[in-house]
Amino acid sequence: MNNTGVIRKRKGLPVILHLTGWIILFILPQFLISGGLFKDERTTRIVLFNTLVFVILFYTNYLWLVPKLAQKGRWLAFLVLAASLIVFLGWASGKFYENLFAPPREVREQIAQTEQRPPRDDHGRRRGGGIALYNFFITSFLVSGFAVGIRYAESAVRKEEEIKELEREKLNSELALLKNQVSPHFFFNTLNNIYALIEINREDAREAVLSLSKMMRYMLYESEQGNTRLSHEIEFMKGYIDLMKLRLSDRVRLTVSFPEEYEDQDLPPLLFIPFIENAFKHGVSNMGNSFIDIALRAEDGEITFLTANSISRPGAEAPRPASGIGLDNVRKRLSLLYPGRHELRISDQESIFTVVLTIRT
Secondary structure (H helix, E strand, C coil), X not given: CCHHHHHHHHHHHHHHHHHHXXXXXXXHHHHHHHCCCCCCHHHHHHHHHHHHHHHHHXXXXXXXXXXXCHHHCCHHXXXXXXXXXXXXXXXXXXXXXXXXXXXXXXXXXXXXXXXXXXXXXXXXXXXXXXXXXXXXXXXXXXXXXXXXXXXXXXXXXXXXXXXXHHHHHHHHHHHHHHHHHHHHHXXXXXXXXXXXXXXXXXXXXXXXXXXXXXXXXXXXXXXXXXXXXXXXXXXXXXXXXXXXXXXXXXXXXXXXXXXXXXXXXXXCCCCCHHHHHHXXXXXXXXXXXXXXXXXXXXXXXXXXEEEEXXXXXXXXXXXXXXXXXXXXXXXXXXXXXXXXXEEEEEEECCCEEEEEEEEEC
C-alpha cells in the first residue's frame, strides 16, 4: 500500500469509529428501551431525532468549543458557552419534539382514559416532562464531558506521535552524521596502508585496490540504505581484515573466527569496524611478537563480537582510534539503536586490550 492509501485509511478510520460509537452507545439503547428495533415509524424518528440532538452537542464541543477555548486555557468562556448550548438545545428540541412527534388522536385519548382525566390538547407533550428534562441535562453533560475527554486524548496521542517522529528524525540525522564520520576515518587508514604497500609489492597493492573498490561499493550502495544484513557485514569485515593482513609480519599472530552457520538478520552497517581498526592500529608491534584476535558469534537472538589485541607499548594508555572518533561513535550508535539491549565491555589490562560487545536483537 502506498503512502496515499495509508493516509486515506487513517482518515477514514476515525469516521468509522465515531459512527460505530453513536450506533452502539445511543441508537441501539434507545431502540431497546422503546421495545425493539424499528418498532414503528414514529419510534424510529424519535430515536434518530434524539441522537441528532446529541450529535450536534457533541461535535460542537469536539470541533469548536474544546479546541478553540478549552485547549487554549479559556475555560470560563468554554463553560459558559457549553452550558448555554445545552440549555438552547434542550429548549429547541422540546419545541421540535412537540410539533414533529405528536401521537395520534386515538393514542392520546387512550392515555387520557388510562389516567382517568380529560385529554390534554398539548400536541403530545412528553409524559413525565420533569424526568425527561432531568435525563436530557444529565445526558448532555455526559456527552459534553465525553467530547472534552476524546479531544484531549486525541491531542495527547497526536503530540506523542509528533514527539516520536521528531525522535526518529533526530535518530536518523545522528546516525547519518556518525556513519559519515566513520567512513572517512576508515578510508584514511586503508589508503595509507595501500600507499605503503605500493613500494613493497605492486601485485598485492593492485589486489588491495580491488578489495577497496568492493568495500567502497558496499559503503555506497548497501550501507546507505540504513541497515544491512549480518552476512554482508561479515563479508565486509573479512575483506577489511584481508586488506590489513597485507602489512602484517610473521611476528603478528592473527586469529579470526566468524560463524559458518547463523541466522541472518538486519543490523546497522559498520558497527564492528572501529573495533577491528583499533586492534590493528594498536595491536601490531614492530619491536616484538604481538597478536590480534577477532571473533563473532550469532545465536539465540544475540550477537557477540570480540576483539583482543596486545598493547604494542607497555604502560601506554588505553588504545583508541585516531582522534577518538571510532569508539565514541560506536558508543553513541549503540545508545541510539539498542537502548537497553546491548552491553559493551572494554578491558585494558597490562598488555592486553579487550572489547566484548553483546547485542540482543
